[in-house]
Amino acid sequence: MxxxxxxxxxxxxxxxxxxxxxxxxxxxxxxxxxxxxxxxxxxxxxxxxxxxxxxxxxxxxxxxxxxxxxxxxxxxxxxxxxxxxxxxxxxxxxxxxxxxxxxxxxxxxxxxxxxxxxxxxxxxxxxxxxxxxxxxxxxxxxxxxxxxxxxxxxxxxxxxxxxxxxxxxxxxxxxxxxxxxxxxxxxxxxxxxxxxxxxxxxxxxxxxxxxxxxxxxxxxxxxxxxxxxxxxxxxxxxxxxxxxxxxxxxxxxxxxxxxxxxxxxxxxxxxxxxxxxxxxxxxxxxxxxxxxAPPRVFETTLTTVMIRMEDAGAFKRAMFHYFMDHAKRVGPALLDGKPVGAIDRLKYWIGDKLIYGPLKNTLGFTRVRVGYTAGEAIGPEIFDFYRSLGINLKQLYGQTEATVFITQQPDGEVRADTVGVPSPGVEIRIGDSGEIYYRSPGTFVEYYKNAESTADTKDPEGWVATGDAGFIEESTGHLRIIDRAKDVGKMANGNLFAPKYVENKLKFYPNILESVVFGAGREYCTAFINIDLAAVGNWAERNNIAYASYQELAGHQQVLDTIQQHVEEVNKSVAQDPMLSGCQVHRFLVLHKELDADDGELTRTRKVRRKIINEKFEDLVTALYDGSTEIYTETEVTYEDGRKGKIKATLEIRDAKVVEPAGQTQVAAQ
Amino acid sequence: MSMIQYQPYQTEDGRTIGNTLMEMKNITLRFGGVVAIKDISLDIREGEIRAIIGPNGAGKSSMLNVISGFYHPQDGEVWYKGEPRPQMRPYQVARLGIARTFQNIALFEGMSVLDNIMTGRLNHMSASILDQMIWWGKAEREEVANRERAEEIIDFLEIQAIRKTPVGRLPYGLKKRVELARALVAEPSLLLLDEPMAGMNVEEKEDMSRFILDVNDEFGTTIALIEHDMGVVMDLSDRVVVMDYGKKIGDGTPDEVRNNQEVIDAYLGVAHD
Missing domain, CATH: 3.40.50.12780 (ANL, N-terminal domain)
Incomplete structure (x- = not known):
């Protein structure tokens, strides 16, 4: 080269x-x-x-x-x-x-x-x-x-x-x-x-x-x-x-x-x-x-690594897990230049020779000096996995209207839950509603042939509304994103509803590819789940579970059991947050088809289009709230060549255990 | 006796169909008492896609094996490029510019896709074993030229991602494509495809059809193929031969064949009284 x-x-x-x-x-x-x-x-x-x-x-x-x-x-x-x-x-x-x-x-x-x-x-x-x-x-x-x-x-x-x-x-x-x-x-x-x-x-x-x-x-x-x-x-x-x-x-x-x-x-x-x-x-x-790379690429890569490790011999697997545990403990600290004990350093050095180095080489990350992920929130486990290997993966927050950069993480100040400090030349302000505004040299000129939208988005002083809600952490000056501002809503009982927050927690499980949480104006939250065919398919293979199609696998009882466990674990974690504890998922179903941009359900950059999903799967959403335990549905799908077809399925709807919010549990215990 | 003379003409989609490339005259092939092919004559013109169809056991594969020179008919003559073709060993046929794929994939399972494809260039290598061992002069030049050709075909068939994958690990549809690649690197003037789409799903069939058309179009390769999927055959071919019980029961454009009563009877069955 x-x-x-x-x-x-x-x-x-x-x-x-x-x-x-x-x-x-x-x-x-x-x-x-x-x-x-x-x-x-x-x-x-x-x-x-x-x-x-x-x-x-x-x-x-x-x-x-x-x-x-x-x-x-x-x-x-x-x-x-x-x-x-x-x-x-x-x-x-x-x-x-x-x-x-x-x-x-x-x-x-x-x-x-x-x-x-x-x-x-x-x-x-x-x-x-x-x-x-x-x-x-x-x-x-x-x-x-x-x-x-x-x-x-x-x-x-x-x-x-x-x-x-x-x-x-x-x-x-x-x-x-x-x-x-x-x-x-x-x-x-x-x-x-x-x-x-x-x-x-x-x-x-x-x-x-x-x-x-x-x-x-x-x-x-x-x-x-x-x-x-x-x-x-x-x-x-x-x-x-x-x-x-x-x-x-x-x-x-x-x-x-x-x-x-x-x-x-x-x-x-x-x-x-x-x-x-x-x-x-x-x-x-x-x-x-x-x-x-967008988080999805890192997720897919990690899933592939984990699937292949499952297929490796017992000794290799043990060695991998032993050193990865060590890396998770000291890797990020080493990357940030924080003090780490001599023995831990030595162990990390050995691990690097045996596991981290070869793994990075296989993945093509050996020489990465600066790595970024953006577009969606990345799971903390996934983020830490790469950082513990010694890859300088960071997050940035941006949009087309800002010529990408709004905030980014400086070296040494990298965390999974923030998107960093304002990029050079960028000013940030949080509106009364919690919406994030910015002004920068990268602020776009206009929307072509659309003065109305331009005026809606950019005020005369040059401040642009991002459409995202978030806040700046006072101790560090880092920006944290909660959700799309217009997706954040109230539930019927007045609780704050932030779907993306819950969806991201769900998506951090390798078995879950995509999820859509409902609950605005409702009594409780419910969710659609898409399984990850690579991860669940591999699990099925290892456990001798036969399946003929995506649909069949998605409806398999054991798959549903696993997903239910994930949902319940997420509920526990959501309950920890006093502000958002109302967003626990009470009922869910596993979709019979993968959400797809060709069907208009996702954007080309794979973001969920809530409105379209709400309309298209109206029958399923209704079923989630009317107490039924299964629902028959027909869905139109578009094939890659543009032809249309229909898939039919009967989906099971399950109830997930919810946890009383932390504060109230104590009251109940007394 | 010379071959049938045709006037070259342009097809609707702009390809040139030339004169006769190969002609089979009154071929009869017997295995002991079984008559596999009974007095069949057919011709293949330069630049065309020629299909041989028929129900199971009709003698299609035997016919293809006669064309490829693997079987020697007891009666009849095979004319190729204006001359009668004597009885030949398969490698001699290959040198004449005839390449083929097989119904039951015949690749080297343990070798990589690239190595498999390179074996198709064997006829284009003339360096001695000694040259090849010391890897010098002619051997090296040849290898580079052959690799270049192999890479062009890999690009053409869109199999870059599996270049170094051992063939044994590939799914069926891709193996078929690798086999086609190996046949193509030989730069054949006549390409024989034995059921190129057997066992494929609709999407794989569409891909393969596209590749067959593109090969014919881009390289001007004459193609003779056997196929069961009638829809595919009728879409792809310029002319179709229909065989039944070792006999030729129809020959002509897809439309002519489709309306041939004997062909309809052979495929749908007919009451014997």
Whole structure:
């Protein structure tokens, strides 16, 4: 692996920047990187089994060719260019090429169904769409019936597209070739356009995943992106020699900031996996030093490790558990640089040689210097597991409208239950209702074509409502999130209802993949549970329990017993909190299908859409409250190819034991 | 006697179907007293997807084995690329550019997917054993070229994630795909598929159909296949031969075959009076 030479000639990066002044657009950052480290890797992608590398100089040439090619196709300043596909260097280049010619890239979720895609394309008024492969091209062609703004479709992977009508369809390689041929014609014009891109001009438009209603186009300026990238890179002391793996959706603001904002600011290398299935292998081969994943990825990885340990021999298993127990005791303290006794250190050192080191190597985390998780709360056990291995995993809190960063955890102040201190340049205020407001250089410009929503979210002074409720811990200054502000409600008896708080506790059990808690305006709380097929399936295999389908396993008596235990344990834990003890789950059922974004039940970033679930499973919710012990239901499901089908099931509804809140138990005992 | 001459033509979806690649003339194959194939003639044209269908025991696999040169018919001639093909050993047939997959997967279970696929390049290796042992010059160049081809096929069939997995650990559908990969790296001009979709679920069948069409389209490979799933056959093939009890009872486009009374009788059964 080629290590990048950082700043040359003893000059520090900061000094060089001071000399050149802060570049005011992403293309300007690119030019700076080419000047500073032309031969350092900027992108890698595994193709044909080999990691292909592009240096910053080569990257600039590729981007320039795309930019000329787009101009040859008639792309104008201010055009919107949709980018649809999995993380590949060419698509990142297309984004920067669009910025170069004064156009605005709109990365989109590649797994979006045609209908969602139609909305975004139409709303943005995209004239061009750059697609990864045939699947995406097909979707864009399909929506042409309703969306009339698309003039040209460009694709990267020509496979299966040879026979298509090419009057408005172009291979990216051809667009680049055209561009290279036409470079003299456009050279001056491109230089002018690039120079005309200002600090407050739009850099990118990102559509929110939309937990409620239609998604909104968040307009981010160059100032938003560059200031945020600068602040966050300095916060974590990111270096040009860092490596990341780009595998999260390109439409998500996090990927944009990590793979373009911070990568271009710091000059580190972005690595793209060979295919979505090879992510874990590629992660191990690259060994990123800067890594980001939503809690789900860490949960899945931990579940896989635990399942495989269950299958290991007795000696190995004993050794694993012995050293992991030790790591849990002293690992986080060692990571935070707190004092630890010599014997414990020695034991940890041995454990590192025998267990932690090899495990980290298998998972691809050996070189991680800075790791982040965000998007959802992460289970304390899961969080501690990784930290005890010596992986510097931290939490951050952010949203698209803030160009990601609102708060993040500084090294040495990492805890599972907070999301950290305000990021550099960010001001935070808690509203009267408990809602969190922020103001920062990253605060978005506006929602595209939606002045009303913009005004609702951002006040004239620039304060933005996050929609989340939380509070700042006085002793540490760390922010703690309770729940989505509008989800927090009251139960019929006046108790506080915070569904996410209970759902997260449930989801921390490996057997539970997803849960939805009901209770607003009701006498008591109830829950839907989704089992985790990997974990429960493995358990079934080890215990010789035969099952033919997800549905059958989900309805198995022993599975229900296990889930009931989990629910009751959660109830005990919820009862500890005097404010939220009313949120104990009295009745629950295990759903016969996995909640899915294709069915509209989750967002593309896998957040629960409560309203839709409430409507869709109305019969089940009613059954949870009318005392019945089982319910027959039919549910419509959407298959991956868009066809619809129905699944029928009879679900058992169980009562879970609830605990009297701590205060009242004593009274009852007397 | 030369082969049947056809005019090349373009299909609706823009592929070119060329002249006759292989012609079987009055083939009869017997195993002792059992007549597996009775006086069948059929031809395969360049660039087409040709299916052989029929009920169980109709003699389809025997036919495929005659095409592949594994069985030698007692009567009749096999013409390939304009010349009569003499009786050959299987490796000689492979050198002529004919590759196949098997009904009951025939892979090296203990070897990785990549190694299995590399065995398909055997005909493209000419370095001596000594060269290969000292890994120098020609041997190395050949290995690199072969690996490149193997990787292109791995990419084409989207099996990057299992490149280094031992074949024995793979599920059935993926093994089938690996077998197809091994046949494809040989760069065959005629690809024989023996029940490529047997035992697959709907999704796997859709994937496999897609790959077969893509192979034909991207590499221009002529494909002859045996398949039970009528829906798949009718969708994929340019022309279909129908066999029953060792005899040919129909030959033509899917539409022609579908409306052939004899074919309908053979599949649905007919009252014998």
């Amino acid at each position: 080629a290590a990048g030479g950082p700043a040359k000639g003893g000059q520090s990066l900061a000094e060089m920047r001071a000399v050149s002044g802060v570049p005011e657009s992403v293309p300007a950052l690119l030019a700076r990187n080419v000047a500073q480290f032309p031969s350092k890797p900027a992108y890698r992608e595994k193709e044909f089994g080999i990691w292909q590398t592009w240096t910053w100089a080569e990257t600039a040439e590729e981007i320039q060719a795309i930019a000329y090619g787009l101009m040859a196709l008639g792309a104008e300043k201010g055009d919107y260019i949709a980018i649809i596909g999995r993380n590949r260097p060419a698509l990142y280049w297309s984004m920067v090429a669009a910025m170069k010619i004064g156009a605005i890239p709109v990365p989109m979720y590649q797994d979006a169904v045609a209908e969602e895609m139609a909305y975004v394309l139409d709303h943005a008024g995209a004239r061009f769409a750059v697609c990864g492969d045939q699947e995406q091209v097909d979707k864009v062609i399909e929506v042409q019936e309703t969306v009339h703004c698309i003039e040209h479709i460009i694709y990267q992977d020509p496979r299966g597209l040879r026979k298509y009508d090419h009057s408005r369809l172009h291979a990216l390689a051809d667009v680049q070739a055209e561009g290279r041929a036409a470079h003299e014609r456009f050279e001056r014009q491109l230089a002018e356009r690039e120079a005309a891109v200002g600090y407050d001009d739009t850099c990118v438009m990102l559509y929110t995943s939309g937990t409620t209603g239609k998604s909104k186009g968040v307009v981010l300026s160059n100032r938003n992106v560059i200031e945020t990238a600068k602040n966050s890179s300095e916060f974590d002391r990111l270096r040009p020699s860092d490596e990341t793996l780009a595998y999260l959706p390109m439409a998500w603001v996090g990927d944009f900031i990590f793979s373009i904002g911070q990568a271009y600011w710091t000059g580190f290398c972005t690595n793209c996996p060979e295919s979505p299935d090879t992510m874990m292998t590629d992660l191990r081969e690259i060994g990123p030093t800067y890594f980001f």
